[in-house]
Amino acid sequence: MSIQFKQRSILPGFGLTLGYTLLFLSLIVLIPLSALFFKTASLGWGDFWGLVTDERAVASYRLTFGASLVAAATNALFGFIIAWTLVRYDFPGKRVVDALVDLPFALPTAVSGIALTAVYAKNGWIGHYLEPLGIQAAFSPLGVTIALTFIGLPFVVRTLQPALADLDAESEEAAASLGASGFQTLRRVILPTVFPALLTGFALAFARAVGEYGSVVFISGNMPMKTEITSLLIITKLEQFDYPGATAIAVVMLAASFAILLAINLLQWLVARRKGA
Amino acid sequence: MAGTVALRAMTAPQRRGRALAGSSPWTKGLLVALTLGFLGLVLLVPLAAIFTEALRKGVGACMEAIADPAALAAVKLTLLVAAIAVPANLVFGLAASWAVAKFNFVGKSVLTTLIDLPFAVSPVISGLIYVLVFGLQGWLGPWLQAHDLRVIFAVPGIVLATVFVTFPFVARELIPLMQEQGQEEEQAALSLGASGWRTFWHVTLPNVRWALLYGVILCNARAMGEFGAVSVVSGHIRGRTNTVPLHVEILYNEYNFVAAFSVASLLVLLALVTLVAKSLVEWQARRSASLAAPLAGRVLSA
Numbered sequence: 001m002s003i004q005f006k007q008r009s010i011l012p013g014f015g016l017t018l019g020y021t022l023l024f025l026s027l028i029v030l031i032p033l034s035a036l037f038f039k040t041a042s043l044g045w046g047d048f049w050g051l052v053t054d055e056r057a058v059a060s061y062r063l064t065f066g067a068s069l070v071a072a073a074t075n076a077l078f079g080f081i082i083a084w085t086l087v088r089y090d091f092p093g094k095r096v097v098d099a100l101v102d103l104p105f106a107l108p109t110a111v112s113g114i115a116l117t118a119v120y121a122k123n124g125w126i127g128h129y130l131e132p133l134g135i136q137a138a139f140s141p142l143g144v145t146i147a148l149t150f151i152g153l154p155f156v157v158r159t160l161q162p163a164l165a166d167l168d169a170e171s172e173e174a175a176a177s178l179g180a181s182g183f184q185t186l187r188r189v190i191l192p193t194v195f196p197a198l199l200t201g202f203a204l205a206f207a208r209a210v211g212e213y214g215s216v217v218f219i220s221g222n223m224p225m226k227t228e229i230t231s232l233l234i235i236t237k238l239e240q241f242d243y244p245g246a247t248a249i250a251v252v253m254l255a256a257s258f259a260i261l262l263a264i265n266l267l268q269w270l271v272a273r274r275k276g277a
Numbered sequence: 278m279a280g281t282v283a284l285r286a287m288t289a290p291q292r293r294g295r296a297l298a299g300s301s302p303w304t305k306g307l308l309v310a311l312t313l314g315f316l317g318l319v320l321l322v323p324l325a326a327i328f329t330e331a332l333r334k335g336v337g338a339c340m341e342a343i344a345d346p347a348a349l350a351a352v353k354l355t356l357l358v359a360a361i362a363v364p365a366n367l368v369f370g371l372a373a374s375w376a377v378a379k380f381n382f383v384g385k386s387v388l389t390t391l392i393d394l395p396f397a398v399s400p401v402i403s404g405l406i407y408v409l410v411f412g413l414q415g416w417l418g419p420w421l422q423a424h425d426l427r428v429i430f431a432v433p434g435i436v437l438a439t440v441f442v443t444f445p446f447v448a449r450e451l452i453p454l455m456q457e458q459g460q461e462e463e464q465a466a467l468s469l470g471a472s473g474w475r476t477f478w479h480v481t482l483p484n485v486r487w488a489l490l491y492g493v494i495l496c497n498a499r500a501m502g503e504f505g506a507v508s509v510v511s512g513h514i515r516g517r518t519n520t521v522p523l524h525v526e527i528l529y530n531e532y533n534f535v536a537a538f539s540v541a542s543l544l545v546l547l548a549l550v551t552l553v554a555k556s557l558v559e560w561q562a563r564r565s566a567s568l569a570a571p572l573a574g575r576v577l578s579a
Contacts (some may be wrong), residue, residue, distance in 0.1 A: 006382040011463055012473035017376040021388070024369045028440055029394055033408040035416060039409050078315050085312040085436075089305050097313070099556045103320050106548035106555075108502025109400075110522040114529050115323035118330055118538075125322060150319055172297050185298040211399025213505035214522070218529065231401040235509060238405065243414055246325045250402045261397045 007015065036254065039247045051248040060230040061252075063141060067229075068209035069102030071148035072156075076202045078154025087164040104151045109214025116147050117218045139221030144229060147215040156203070159250055163197035188210070196271040207260040210255065295462050327545055330538035342536035350516045351524035352543070354432070358520060359500040361446040362439040366496055367489075368449025375481075378455030380462070389452065395444040404509025411437075430512030435520065438506040443496045451494035454485055468482065470579075487562035494558065502544060 006014065008101050040048060052059070085091075085100050104112065120127045120137035130137050167190060175185045191198075214229040220227040228236075230253055237246040296305035299308065331339050342348060350466060373392060395403065409415050411428035421428060428434045462484070466476040482489075504522040510520045513527065519542060 006380060009380055009460070010467055011379050012467075013375060013459055013477075014380050015383075017372040018380075018382070019394075021369065021373040021376050025388075025391060028437070028444060029391070032410050032441070033394070033398070034439060035409040036402070036406050078311075081308055082297070082312045082315065085308045087298060089309055091309050095556075097316060099552050100316060100320055102552055102555070103548065106498055106502075106551045108504060108522050108544045108548070110504040110525050111327065111502075111548075112323065114525065114537060115327045118534075119323050119328045125326060126318075131354075139426070150323070151317065162297045169297060176297070182298045182301070182304065190298060207397075212404070213399065213401050213508075226460065231399060234401050234405065238408065238509065241414075243409070243412075246405060249410065250405055253399060254402055259396050277356060 020063060030205060032039075036247060040245070040251045043244055043248060047244070048248050051245050052252050054245075056224055056228070057230070057233060057249055057252075059225045060228050060233045063144060063227065064230045065256075067141060067144040067148055068206050070145050071152055071209050072202050072206040074149050074150045074204045075156045079153060079201060079205075080160060080198060082153075083157045083160035083164055087161055101154050101155075105154050109151065109212070110218075111151060112150055113147065113217040114217035116143075116150060116215065118218065120146060139223075139227065140218050141217040141227060143221070144216055144227060147219050148209040148212060151212055151215050152209050155204040156198070156201035156209060159197050159201035160194060163194040184213055196267060200267055200271075203260055203264045203267070207257055207264070210260070211257055284398035305397060310564055319542060324545065327538050327542055331542045333538075334535050335347075338535050339542075340540040342533075342539035345536070347516045347519070348521075348524055348536075348540050351519045351521045351540070354435070354518070355501050355520045355522075357432070358436055358439050359497055361436050362500045363493060363497050365440050366443050366447050367493060369444070370451050370489075370492060373448045374451035374455050374478075375484075377452050378458075379460050392448050393445050395441050398441075400503065401509055403441050403506040404410060407434055407437050407441070407510055429510050431501025431518060434510035435507050435518065438510045439500050439503055442503050442506050443499045446499065447489065447495035450488040450495075450508070451485055454488045455481070458484055487558055487565065491555065491558045491562065494554050498547065501547060 032250065043051070086094065086101075117124075117138050119125050120130070120143060122128065122131050122136075122138070124138070127137050135142070137146060148168075172185055173191055175189045180188070196272075211231065215227075216229055217232055220229060220232070222228055222232055230249060234246045234250055234253070237249070247274075299305065320372075373388075374477060377389060408429055411417050411421060411434060413422065414430075415429075417428075428437070450549070462480050463476050466480045471479070502518075503520075503521060504526070507520055508526070509524055511520070513519060513523060515524075515527065519527065521540060525541045525544070526538050528534075528540060
């Protein structure tokens with residue numbers, strides 16, 4: 001009995017393409033990423049714990065994860081409305097609107113950052129309406145949340161669109177013919193079906209927000225302990241040549257994003273299994 | 278289910294009108310207005326602000342900022358970086374998708390996950406890992422210094438960081454599509470006597486051309502617009518290691534807002550061209566049914 005590494009095939013080029021793939025993957029991704037863990041491993045547990053639980057680091061986690069959570073939740077709500085509108089209704093300019101949803105993906109983050117700052121600063125188009133209300137948008141945690149909402153929006157819309165398009169009209173008609181109101185149908189028939197997609201979109205937006213840098217640094221004001229996100233703290237430490245500090249905090253962030261993505265994959269696996277059953 | 282809905286007497290037209298949730302004109306009007314309002318406020322207002330700020334002192338000042346030698350050097354560097362990173366990831370994407378999609382081997386799903394890994398790493402960390410390898414205190418730092426080579430705070434570092442952040446774009450478009458297409462056509466070509474290369478050029482490549490183009494468009498947009506990763510490795514040397522996004526940052530931090538927004542509007546044009554090209558390719562691909570998986574599969578791609 002022998003275990004084969006590869007199934008037989010008449011197609012050529014397996015060795016060459018797999019070899020090149022593994023080489024390029026190792027050189028560009030795996031070896032550099034492993035540097036992060038080797039560097040951290042040389043720190044020792046006590047030092048590592050001290051660095052990642054430093055007061056300033058903890059304040060940055062609180063802001064980063066808190067603002068990301070609020071932004072992802074905002075996107076879940078408005079993303080649902082936008083996806084619903086784009087799937088269910090016809091209106092003039094719909095294709096342009098649909099293409100525009102991807103703008104935050106296509107726009108370089110630094111450009112989003114300075115544009116949002118210009119709009120929400122005290123003398124900006126929206127900022128000068130908020131100022132008399134006592135709301136400071138730019139250079140505050142609110143500004144961070146606004147930037148994270150901007151970059152996360154497409155995730156929810158793009159994950160929900162196919163799920164809403166796949167909805168089976170018959171069960172909605174059945175609910176309606178049994179006398180359910182539109183709202184009841186939404187709550188009891190539609191939401192349970194698209195909930196996994198909504199949750200996936202929410203998690204993707206959250207994951208992106210946690211690691212975001214470019215769109216946030218301009219609008220946040222970057223005050224340590226107040227409006228400093230974790231990505232910026234890593235850069236600040238690097239600029240002060242504090243490599244151990246930067247690396248330790250980076251490992252915490254990387255672990256967090258891996259955990260979120262693992263949860264997303266688990267979620268999609270559950271959905272696929274439910275569909276298959 | 279707990280809440281069984283009571284059957285109510287309804288006339289037929291009433292029932293048809295209410296068949297699908299949210300089909301009343303009032304609901305439709307409200308939701309369309311909310312969508313347009315939210316997107317207008319969140320997306321269009323910032324977009325308009327960039328052009329307004331750029332033209333605040335007239336077209337002349339805007340053009341002057343773009344024609345500035347430092348700005349032109351930044352444009353040149355950005356084009357150079359994209360000209361290396363995009364082909365590198367294109368070749369990688371083709372090799373990886375051929376190996377993964379056309380053959381069955383142990384560890385295939387692990388390999389696919391590893392290819393997607395750079396999307397899970399935040400931009401700043403993507404730059405940091407290269408500093409840890411090539412920086413002065415890094416693994417190769419002493420050796421590089423002894424041979425008078427620079428990677429970090431120089432162009433090679435910028436290229437490497439860009440290749441990293443755009444790594445999965447082409448591969449993740451090609452792998453699912455090539456898996457779906459199977460290998461019958463290739464087998465037919467080979468059994469008719471075509472060589473491996475000929476089969477690849479004349480059978481496989483035409484079948485995946487739209488997906489390939491789609492991947493290249495997204496890869497290029499990210500390569501030219503990347504900020505965080507490049508910012509960590511560049512060192513911000515004006516005229517030498519500044520890409521366009523980094524040049525925008527410098528101008529902005531110097532309170533030279535007109536110049537910053539003028540150069541930024543170049544990047545906005547790039548983004549708009551990307552969106553149009555992407556929509557055209559999606560449309561073409563849908564016609565020839567050659568783009569794998571619904572759009573949802575690609576949400577991670579930016």
